[in-house]
Amino acid sequence: MRLQVAIKGAKGLKNLELGPGGLSDSFCVCSAGEAPASAEVAGALNVQTKVVNNCLDPVWGYSGILEWDGRSDLFFSVWDSNTSRKDALMGKVSLAQGKVESGFAGTLPLDPDGTVEVSVQEASDATVAAHEAAAAAATARREDKSQPSLQRGQSSELSTLLEQNDLLMWTFPLQSGAMLFGVDLFFLVFFLFTPSPTAVATKLTFTLIALGGALRVMGMPTSACPELRISDKSIQNAADTVVVSLSKSAYFVRYITSWRSHSDTCKVLATLYVLGSVSRWLNMFMVAFVVFNLVFIVPVQLRKQSKVIEEKIQPQVAKITEQKDKLFAMIPKYADVASKDD
Numbered sequence: 001m002r003l004q005v006a007i008k009g010a011k012g013l014k015n016l017e018l019g020p021g022g023l024s025d026s027f028c029v030c031s032a033g034e035a036p037a038s039a040e041v042a043g044a045l046n047v048q049t050k051v052v053n054n055c056l057d058p059v060w061g062y063s064g065i066l067e068w069d070g071r072s073d074l075f076f077s078v079w080d081s082n083t084s085r086k087d088a089l090m091g092k093v094s095l096a097q098g099k100v101e102s103g104f105a106g107t108l109p110l111d112p113d114g115t116v117e118v119s120v121q122e123a124s125d126a127t128v129a130a131h132e133a134a135a136a137a138a139t140a141r142r143e144d145k146s147q148p149s150l151q152r153g154q155s156s157e158l159s160t161l162l163e164q165n166d167l168l169m170w171t172f173p174l175q176s177g178a179m180l181f182g183v184d185l186f187f188l189v190f191f192l193f194t195p196s197p198t199a200v201a202t203k204l205t206f207t208l209i210a211l212g213g214a215l216r217v218m219g220m221p222t223s224a225c226p227e228l229r230i231s232d233k234s235i236q237n238a239a240d241t242v243v244v245s246l247s248k249s250a251y252f253v254r255y256i257t258s259w260r261s262h263s264d265t266c267k268v269l270a271t272l273y274v275l276g277s278v279s280r281w282l283n284m285f286m287v288a289f290v291v292f293n294l295v296f297i298v299p300v301q302l303r304k305q306s307k308v309i310e311e312k313i314q315p316q317v318a319k320i321t322e323q324k325d326k327l328f329a330m331i332p333k334y335a336d337v338a339s340k341d342d
Contacts, residue, residue: 004123009059013114016080024080033072
C-alpha cells in the first residue's frame with residue numbers, strides 16, 4: 001500500500017546548535033517499520049523534508065509517497081542538520097498502525113520536546129502519478145541548473161558551498177575567530193610596515209618554534225596547545241569551492257570574450273574602464289581586506305536572517321523587478337517602429 005504523507009511543520013523544538021546565537025537547522029523524516037538509527041539511514045529508505053535553517057518552529061509544507069506494508073507503525077523523527085558532525089536527533093514520535101490504516105491528521109508530541117503536525121492517508125493512483133511527475137520535473141530542473149549560464153539568473157553553486165564551509169559559517173567559533181584575527185593581523189602588519197612576505201613568514205615561523213620550545217622548557221604538555229580540527233567534509237567543501245570558482249571563472253571568460261551577449265560584454269568593458277580610471281586612487285590591497293572580512297560575515301548573517309529576508313526583502317525585490325519589467329515593456333522596439341514605417 002502507498003501512503004500520502006504530509007509533514008506540515010513543527011513547533012517548540014529543542015535547540016542543538018553549538019555555536020553562539022545560532023538555532024538548529026531542522027528537517028523531518030517519516031519511516032515505516034522501526035525508528036531509524038541515524039538520519040542517513042532514515043533519508044535513504046524513507047521520505048524526508050527539506051532543511052529549514054536557523055529555526056525551532058520550521059514550516060516544511062512537505063508531501064510525499066511512502067511504501068507501507070499495512071502492519072507497521074510509522075515513525076516521525078526530527079533531526080538537526082550538520083556539516084561537521086553527524087546529524088543529531090531532536091525528537092521522535094510513533095503513529096500506531098491502526099491510526100495509519102484509518103487515516104490521521106493532527107499534531108503529535110515529540111520526545112523529548114516539541115510537536116510535529118502531520119497527516120497520513122492512502123494515496124490514490126492519481127496522487128502517485130502526480131508525485132512521480134513532480135519528481136521527474138524537479139530532476140530535470142536540477143540537471144538544467146548544473147549547466148552554467150549567466151542568462152538564467154540562478155543562484156550559483158558557489159553560494160551553497162560557502163554555506164557548507166564550517167569556518168565561514170562559524171560552526172566552531174574559536175577556529176573561525178582565530179582564522180579571521182590572524183589574516184586581519186597580517187593585513188594590518190603588511191599595510192603599516194609593507195614588509196617582505198618571505199621575511200614575515202620566516203620570522204613568524206621562528207617565533208612559533210621559539211614559543212613551542214619555551215612551553216616545553218616550562219614543562220607544559222603538548223595537549224595544552226589548541227588543536228586545529230578540520231573535518232574531512234570541510235576540506236572537501238573547500239576543494240569544491242575552488243573547483244566551482246575556477247569553472248565559473250573560465251566559463252565567464254569564454255562567455256565575455258566570445259561576445260555571446262553583446263550587452264554583457266559591453267557591461268564588462270565599461271566596468272573595466274571605470275576600474276582602470278579609479279585604480280590610481282583605489283588600493284587593491286584594501287579591497288582584498290574588505291572582501292575577505294565580508295566572506296566571514298555575509299554568509300552567516302544571510303543564514304541567520306533568512307526568515308527576515310524571505311518575508312520582508314524578497315517581496316520588495318519582486319515589486320521592483322516587476323516595475324522594471326513594466327518600464328522596459330514601454331520602450332518601443334525597433335521591429336515595431338520599422339513595421340509602422342513600412
